[in-house]
Amino acid sequence: MREHGGNLDTAMQRFGGRIEDWIDLSTGINRQPYPVGVIEQSAWTALPSRSEIEELHEAARQTYATQAPLLAMAGAQAAIQCLPSLSRKGRARILAPTYNEYAGVLSSAGWDVAEVTNLDALAGADLAIVVNPNNPDGRRHERADLLALLPCVGRLIIDESFADALTQLSLAPEAAGRGGLLVLRSFGKFYGLAGLRLGFVLGAEGDIATLSAMAGPWPVSGAAIAVGRRALLDREWASATTARLGHDCVRLDAQATAQGWRLIGGTPLFRLYDVGDALAAQDKLARGRIWSRVFSGQPGWLRLGLPGDEAEWSRLASALAR
The missing domain is CATH 3.90.1150.10 (Aspartate Aminotransferase, domain 1)
Incomplete structure (x- = not known):
């Protein structure tokens, strides 16, 4: 475990x-969670429609200030579980110490995983992972430094699960049209609703389409859509x-x-x-x-x-x- x-x-x-x-x-x-309020009965009884999911996606784009393709998933962890299948197995390099699921998920899928201690050591990786701001030490990286890594790696994963209150760090506004970049966002932490299991992944159209196929037609629940949209738009x-x-x-x-x-x-x-x-x-x-x-x-x-x-x-x- x-x-x-x-x-x-x-x-x-x-x-x-x-x-x-x-x-x-x-x-x-967050131990002062977003006040959920009343949720329509249909959120519990009907399958989520495509238009409802797209409304949630649009709310996320507004909040994250991006025009990039994105996908709602059952928490950022759901996206992490899919990462090994986005490309052929190769060398994964993780800026560490950090959230330990990345190394575990990739190692279990047969990737060559190594942890490194500085950004320069990520160069040459088929898959490079940076948590920004980092968990658990809060280490932060400037957007320009992270973007400079893109030509040096096969695919760059930026986990922004703790970036909601530090919007100046986010690469979400830069994600549109940048091949090889994926940005992960968590909903449950900042909004204090981790049990809702909601997160987002932003990136190039092809990667988002592949992840969408993996996630299936109903990647999040009706309740997650209703609460998530309401909270994201409450600036x-x-x-x-x-x-x-x-x-x-x-x-x-x-x-x-x-x-x-x-x-x-x-x-x-x-x-x-x-x-x-x-x-x-x-x-x-x-x-x-x-x-x-x-x-x-x-x-x-x-x-x-x-x-x-x-x-x-x-x-x-x-x-x-x-």
């Missing part, structure tokens, strides 16, 4: 409690959320610094700290029923998402004070 956040089953096995007792800060999912909510997340990052960093933890990096949805002994810090928080993310290969790293309401902030402060 590859390591992920959100593993509350593990937390409850080790420390007890019921799922509703826990505040899960082990993921980068007022997105703007207010971006501002709140920026404020809350400063707040969380201050609490962590008071503990003697050192900020390594992060995004507006999570922070990564060097805490010395991550397992000890995780245990301390878990006694207050707050779950965090540790990394087996980095014993000092602890990742925390941002608390939601004031009650969650208060519980985090109490757990840190133990």
Whole structure:
């Protein structure tokens, strides 16, 4: 099993409690989710129509400021699962450390996979992968530097799952007409609705057509279409959320610094700290029923998402004070 956040089953096995007792800060999912509102009954009872899917696609194009062909899928993970089949097996190079599903999915499909530590080392790869901003350390790359890679690789995958509040980083506006470039976007993280399973992949017409054939005629649910379109077009909510997340990052960093933890990096949805002994810090928080993310290969790293309401902030402060 590859390591992920959100593993509350593990937390409850080790420390007890019921799922509703826990505040899960082990993921980068917004804990003040988009207010879904009323969903029409037909979203649950009828197959999604092509016109409804296209309306969702158009909402995504407006939000991501792009004219590129795109496809809604059941989360960015669904697109990742399809990557090995887009071309013949070859050399995959992944800028690391990063989200561990890429290496796992490609290795399982028989690709020659290697992790590298700088952009220049991606040159020559048949498939090059960059997460921007990166998970878990928040490392960021300028658009021009990423575009300069395109002539040097067979296909370039840019995962922007955490870019919603950092629009200046996004290559989505540059994706139209650029062969060999695919941009992945997650919906569930910024909008706090990971259970909806919605994401998008943008790229050249041929690649999107191939992915569409893999995904089938109904790649996302009626509920995902209804909620996704409504949320993506609500720019007022997105703007207010971006501002709140920026404020809350400063707040969380201050609490962590008071503990003697050192900020390594992060995004507006999570922070990564060097805490010395991550397992000890995780245990301390878990006694207050707050779950965090540790990394087996980095014993000092602890990742925390941002608390939601004031009650969650208060519980985090109490757990840190133990």
